[in-house]
Amino acid sequence: MRIDPIQLPSKQAFFQDYKQNYEAVADRxxxxxxxxATWQARLDRLKKQPYQREALAEVLTxxxxxxxxxAASMENIEKLKEEDSxxxxxxxxxxxxxxxxxxxxxxxxVLQLAKESERATGRKVVPxxxxxxxxxxxxEIHHVFMKEDDHMRKMTIDHMPxxxxxxxxxxxxxxxxxxxLKDVFQMISETEYTLDLFKxxxxxxxxxxxxxxxxxxxxxxxxxxxxxxxxDAHAPEVRELESDYFKNMIEHNREIAQGVYAVLQKNRQAxxxxxxxxxxxxxxxxxxxxxxxxxxxxxxxxxxxxxxxxVALSKEELLHIAEHSPQQLSxxxxxxxxxxxxxxxxxxxxxxPGEINYWSALKPAFDAAGLxxxxxxxxxxxxxxxxxxxxxxxxxxxxxxxxxxxGVAGEKVNWLAAMSQPPIGRLSEQVKEExxxxxxxxxxxxxxxxTDLGQLAEKNLQYILDHIDYMEKRLxxxxxxxxxxxxxxxxxxDVTLHPSGGLQERVWSILxxxxxxxxxxxxxxxxxxxxxxxxxFVVYL
Numbered sequence: 001m002r003i004d005p006i007q008l009p010s011k012q013a014f015f016q017d018y019k020q021n022y023e024a025v026a027d028r029x030x031x032x033x034x035x036x037a038t039w040q041a042r043l044d045r046l047k048k049q050p051y052q053r054e055a056l057a058e059v060l061t062x063x064x065x066x067x068x069x070x071a072a073s074m075e076n077i078e079k080l081k082e083e084d085s086x087x088x089x090x091x092x093x094x095x096x097x098x099x100x101x102x103x104x105x106x107x108x109x110v111l112q113l114a115k116e117s118e119r120a121t122g123r124k125v126v127p128x129x130x131x132x133x134x135x136x137x138x139x140e141i142h143h144v145f146m147k148e149d150d151h152m153r154k155m156t157i158d159h160m161p162x163x164x165x166x167x168x169x170x171x172x173x174x175x176x177x178x179x180x181l182k183d184v185f186q187m188i189s190e191t192e193y194t195l196d197l198f199k200x201x202x203x204x205x206x207x208x209x210x211x212x213x214x215x216x217x218x219x220x221x222x223x224x225x226x227x228x229x230x231x232d233a234h235a236p237e238v239r240e241l242e243s244d245y246f247k248n249m250i251e252h253n254r255e256i257a258q259g260v261y262a263v264l265q266k267n268r269q270a271x272x273x274x275x276x277x278x279x280x281x282x283x284x285x286x287x288x289x290x291x292x293x294x295x296x297x298x299x300x301x302x303x304x305x306x307x308x309x310x311v312a313l314s315k316e317e318l319l320h321i322a323e324h325s326p327q328q329l330s331x332x333x334x335x336x337x338x339x340x341x342x343x344x345x346x347x348x349x350x351x352x353p354g355e356i357n358y359w360s361a362l363k364p365a366f367d368a369a370g371l372x373x374x375x376x377x378x379x380x381x382x383x384x385x386x387x388x389x390x391x392x393x394x395x396x397x398x399x400x401x402x403x404x405x406x407g408v409a410g411e412k413v414n415w416l417a418a419m420s421q422p423p424i425g426r427l428s429e430q431v432k433e434e435x436x437x438x439x440x441x442x443x444x445x446x447x448x449x450x451t452d453l454g455q456l457a458e459k460n461l462q463y464i465l466d467h468i469d470y471m472e473k474r475l476x477x478x479x480x481x482x483x484x485x486x487x488x489x490x491x492x493x494d495v496t497l498h499p500s501g502g503l504q505e506r507v508w509s510i511l512x513x514x515x516x517x518x519x520x521x522x523x524x525x526x527x528x529x530x531x532x533x534x535x536x537f538v539v540y541l
Contacts, residue, residue: 001541003528006401008381008536014272014360015353019378019535028263028360031375034533038375039121039347045372046086046345052241056343057081059237060229067216068207072227076126080229086123086347088114089340090379091130091233094167094215095141096157097184097201101505101513102352102379104222108526109350109379111226116532117347125347126229129219130340133168133212133234134286134330136293141167141211144509145499146187150491152499152507155184165291166330168212168234177205177214188515197515222510222522233336238343239326245342246322246329249285250315252368253298257282259364260334267360276333276358284334284365287311287321293330337362338369346374353378381536382525383504384513389496390540392489400497400538407498412490416479424479428472432465439464517541 010016017024022032031038060077079085090106098104107129114127135141143156157180161170185198200221208214216230231238249256261280268274278284283296283304294306296313304313313321321328331339337359340346351359359376366373383404385393393400398411417423439461447454480487499507514521525539 001524001528001539003525003530004400004538004540005531005534006404006536006538008401008405010353010535012273012353012357014267014357015378017272018356018360025360028267028363029376030363030366030373033348033375033377036120039117042347042375043086043121043123046347049345049371051343051345053081053083055241059235059241060231062237063232063235064230067213067220067230069220069230070224072225073220073229076227076229079124079126082124084123085126086121086345087126087128087229088117088348088350089128089130089344089346090350091132091336091340093132093135093137093141094212095144096180096211096214097144097509097511098215098218098222099141099144099509101382101384101508101510104219104510104522105382105505106350106352106379107219107223107228108522108530109377109532111223111228111526112380112530113348113350113377113532121347123347127227128229128231128344130336131168131212131215131230131232132336133210133232134166134293136164136166138167138170144184144511145507146184146509147495147512148187150488150495152495153187155180155187163290163292166234166288166293168210168232169291170211171209172205172211172214174206178202181205184511188512191515193518194515197519200519221519222514223526224523226523226526233339234330236327239329241343242329242339243322243326245339246285246326247319248342248369249331249335249338250318250322252370253283253285255368256284256334256338256365257298259368260284260361263361263364272360273357274361275354276361278334278361282334284332286330286332287313287318288328288330295332333358334362334365337373338365338371341366341371341374342369348375348377350377350379377532380530380532380534381503381505383497383536383538384508385497385538385540386513386516387541389493392493395489396493398493403493403497404503404536404538405498407494407501408490409494412487415486415490416476416483419479419483424472424475428468432468435464435468436461513541 031042057077057080064073064077088110090110092103092106095103110127110129114125118125138161142159143154145152146155158176159173181202204217204221205214208217212232219230257280260278264274264276264278281297283298285296287294287296289311294310296304297307298304302315304318356376356378363373385400393403396411396415398408417425443457443461446457497504530537
């Protein structure tokens with residue numbers, strides 16, 4: 001395994017400034033992520049905040065025991081009971097087979113920063129991954145993309161929830177789940193790992209009641225010795241710990257919403273894209289009625305209503321629910337970070353470009369709730385290069401950095417043109433120029449007789465030129481057919497390193513990679529020291 005850092009400028013203006021011109025956005029955050037003084041300043045702040053360490057550890061122990069968490073993870077849960085221990089945290093929805101690659105990249109990021117900060121502070125730093133089990137957007141997690149020829153095919157599980165239920169409340173239909181798993185495995189070539197890999201994933205599926213369970217179990221198979229601690233944010237026993245924190249968010253709801261809204265306007269006026277959709281009357285909380293998850297608005301009269309008037313609750317009623325039935329409440333993207341900060345002694349949070357964009361609006365929310373926003377670090381970003389793709393890059397003398405950033409469509413066209421003597425495009429242009437020269441007297445004579453004839457002569461020229469374009473296209477197709485092997489190599493580079501015009505980690509799943517290199521692949525990747533100040537890493541396997 002060889003790992004090379006590359007430059008990968010962000011397409012998002014805010015994230016690019018966050019990485020390269022931090023002072024321009026520093027007022028949106030509480031700590032500079034790359035200053036040495038940050039760790040001690042954050043530790044000093046954490047001393048002032050109380051945590052339910054024993055109760056939290058008890059909940060995590062029970063939850064992780066159900067997932068057959070490895071010994072290293074259970075030991076780290078015990079460390080949380082110690083008053084001087086802290087955590088590095090990130091989170092994600094419970095995607096099938098852990099979702100797109102960036103989910104495991106986030107976990108590696110948490111593990112890396114936990115080790116790095118532990119060395120820097122001398123404190124026990126526990127890596128925690130927050131599974132957003134309360135999320136109800138099933139369409140975001142019910143599929144994986146698999147390579148099929150020169151494109152990525154969406155493989156979706158046959159499950160249509162009847163209501164907008166939280167993912168942690170959705171039971172997996174074992175029969176449909178196993179059929180889906182078999183269909184996905186049909187998309188990969190058989191290797192020395194395939195049979196055991198299928199048996200292991202099938203076993204974990206069979207042991208899982210919900211999609212969150214399946215996610216957690218697979219994470220622990222991928223990272224058995226690293227000590228990552230998982231939490232299902234929607235578990236009822238977690239909600240029991242959150243009662244006072246929900247009350248705090250309700251009491252300061254107006255200030256939270258107004259503060260977030262104000263920063264979003266500031267970001268827009270500065271020319272930054274705003275990925276967070278937030279209005280001044282948003283309550284940033286969900287109410288659960290049965291298995292339905294209802295987003296609340298805060299009205300001028302002080303009432304909290306569902307966005308579609310599904311429910312109406314007074315502030316007092318909502319506080320009563322928080323006190324006696326906190327399982328009926330959950331957070332959205334604005335209040336989830338506040339809940340993480342309330343439950344855990346967060347030394348640092350790790351997010352992707354989109355998350356950091358909306359975290360930029362959250363500092364007033366932390367302040368309103370009497371909390372302090374933690375240091376925010378960008379997650380590590382990777383592109384994996386298999387041996388075949390690496391050999392193709394070498395054959396065509398294309399750098400991985402160029403292929404990751406731009407794809408290779410232009411290089412394919414240029415290579416094909418060079419195979420023709422003279423090049424088809426140049427020959428076509430020469431023919432067009434000659435036809436235009438020969439045709440000019442006819443156009444001039446026609447225009448001299450009448451305007452209509454002049455226009456007809458122009459159309460006649462365009463008709464002839466269109467036929468030249470058609471011949472050029474057919475010649476290109478013929479050349480592509482003659483060089484189909486090379487065309488397939490170019491297509492394979494694109495679909496592997498620049499799928500759908502974007503990053504591999506946003507499209508590909510773990511399956512093709514662990515099928516070729518074994519379940520320990522990502523553990524091996526984590527053994528390398530990886531800098532958070534690099535844009536992106538290319539990993540040659």
